[in-house]
Amino acid sequence: MTTSRRGLRVVVIGGGVGGLCLAQGLRKAGLGVSVYERDESVRGRNQGYRLHISPEGERALRECLPERAQALLTATANSRYGYGMAIYDEHLTAQPGPEITDPRAGAADKVDAVDRVTLRRVLLAGLDDAVHFGKRFTRHEQRPDGTVVAHFTDGTTATGDVLIAADGGNSVLRRAVGVQAEPRDLGVRTIFGRIPLVPELRRELPEVLQDRFTWVIGSDGPKLGLMPMAFRTRPAEAAGKLWPGLDLPDSDDYFMSVFSMHRTETGLPDEEFLAMEGERLWRFVQDRTTGWHPALRTVLRYADVAETFPVAVRATAPIELWEPGAVIPIGDAVHAMPPSGGVGANTAVRDAATLTRALLAADRGECSIAEASKRYQAEMFEYATEATATSLQVAKWSLKRIDFDESVLAGKP
Numbered sequence: 001m002t003t004s005r006r007g008l009r010v011v012v013i014g015g016g017v018g019g020l021c022l023a024q025g026l027r028k029a030g031l032g033v034s035v036y037e038r039d040e041s042v043r044g045r046n047q048g049y050r051l052h053i054s055p056e057g058e059r060a061l062r063e064c065l066p067e068r069a070q071a072l073l074t075a076t077a078n079s080r081y082g083y084g085m086a087i088y089d090e091h092l093t094a095q096p097g098p099e100i101t102d103p104r105a106g107a108a109d110k111v112d113a114v115d116r117v118t119l120r121r122v123l124l125a126g127l128d129d130a131v132h133f134g135k136r137f138t139r140h141e142q143r144p145d146g147t148v149v150a151h152f153t154d155g156t157t158a159t160g161d162v163l164i165a166a167d168g169g170n171s172v173l174r175r176a177v178g179v180q181a182e183p184r185d186l187g188v189r190t191i192f193g194r195i196p197l198v199p200e201l202r203r204e205l206p207e208v209l210q211d212r213f214t215w216v217i218g219s220d221g222p223k224l225g226l227m228p229m230a231f232r233t234r235p236a237e238a239a240g241k242l243w244p245g246l247d248l249p250d251s252d253d254y255f256m257s258v259f260s261m262h263r264t265e266t267g268l269p270d271e272e273f274l275a276m277e278g279e280r281l282w283r284f285v286q287d288r289t290t291g292w293h294p295a296l297r298t299v300l301r302y303a304d305v306a307e308t309f310p311v312a313v314r315a316t317a318p319i320e321l322w323e324p325g326a327v328i329p330i331g332d333a334v335h336a337m338p339p340s341g342g343v344g345a346n347t348a349v350r351d352a353a354t355l356t357r358a359l360l361a362a363d364r365g366e367c368s369i370a371e372a373s374k375r376y377q378a379e380m381f382e383y384a385t386e387a388t389a390t391s392l393q394v395a396k397w398s399l400k401r402i403d404f405d406e407s408v409l410a411g412k413p
């Protein structure tokens with residue numbers, strides 16, 4: 001671990017979107033950082049395939065990433081998202097919907113959607129010496145000298161001045177700062193899929209399904225989203241040009257599909273629905289869409305069956321505050337959001353940028369670590385509460401039925 005001005009050493013638990021972006025930001029700012037991730041490798045788990053990146057998320061990523069990594073992200077971003085969202089019923093009859101605007105609409109170098117695997121590799125780029133895989137955090141202890149020690153299942157430890165809980169929605173570490181609330185189940189069950197945009201499928205697609213974010217509202221319950229990921233430059237080619245030697249797995253263009261319904265509409269006990277895998281999940285989707293427009297049925301036929309998984313959609317609301325100190329939660333550990341708003345990862349990277357600024361001030365001796373934690377907390381609470389409200393509104397509009405009483409959002413601590 002390298003050290004900086006005051007030599008602040010930051011230990012991050014969790015090498016997901018938030019933890020890695022924070023590590024990039026801290027390193028760019030000259031602080032010492034090390035990341036501990038339970039996964040054995042970079043490959044990660046089921047969290048979807050394509051991520052929408054908001055203007056705020058893009059700004060935060062650019063703030064944290066070195067220039068070469070930014071260039072890589074720009075080169076591999078989605079090239080076909082400037083068309084807004086098209087809404088249909090299951091017969092592909094256009095439906096009214098909200099106008100979606102993006103101040104970056106015409107910008108040629110905007111990053112408004114990325115492939116999740118590519119993003120993770122870009123976030124890892126240059127951090128080889130700082131990220132430790134196969135390290136499952138179990139507990140921490142605060143020493144009298146102010147340092148914090150993280151313990152891992154393999155018996156090893158890591159010591160720092162600050163310990164970051166970037167361990168996601170099921171965070172173990174958030175409880176250590178007194179954040180007790182688990183994300184709430186919104187009652188929505190979603191099947192995520194990846195549908196390669198192979199030439200045969202492109203040829204069969206009607207104009208209305210080409211290159212657009214399509215949302216289909218089935219009259220009998222299910223909703224289907226098709227989100228295109230069309231790389232500006234294929235990842236391996238972009239890495240070859242911009243970062244030779246960087247391992248960036250190649251990928252073809254694809255649709256990320258999301259097939260959602262209320263828990264009570266699956267016709268299955270929850271445990272059974274959530275335990276389903278590939279083949280069975282796609283049969284489930286096919287069975288629920290027998291009367292749908294043939295073009296939609298065609299798209300579904302091209303699904304990559306193995307790359308399919310079910311999710312119970314959850315949200316943290318309201319966001320709980322904590323006593324500011326040396327343990328600081330970021331991302332889903334403190335504010336999980338439904339994927340429908342496409343804001344969870346964006347908020348996690350905003351946390352990374354905000355916390356980097358606050359810890360840099362502490363490193364320069366301008367404030368204490370507790371004061372830095374407090375500054376970050378105050379800023380985060382504002383934008384994350386707004387993002388949670390947005391994601392819940394989008395969930396309500398797009399899914400029609402969610403188990404959520406909005407009045408809890410007003411319960412600002």
Ligand SMILES: Cc1cc2nc3c(=O)[nH]c(=O)nc-3n(C[C@H](O)[C@H](O)[C@H](O)COP(=O)(O)OP(=O)(O)OC[C@H]3O[C@@H](n4cnc5c(N)ncnc54)[C@H](O)[C@@H]3O)c2cc1C
Binds near residue numbers: 049052172
């Ligand atoms: C299917 C799906 C689609 C989504 N789509 C979007 C989207 O389009 N746009 C958007 O902005 N957001 C989206 N989100 C939300 C987004 O993925 C999350 O908000 C974001 O990943 C949160 O980042 P994080 O770093 O807090 O947590 P994560 O990315 O979940 O990372 C947490 C990390 O901590 C590790 N970890 C956990 N426990 C331990 C432990 N004990 N020890 C060590 N490591 C540990 C995990 O392995 C993981 O790598 C989506 C979420 C899902 C599930």
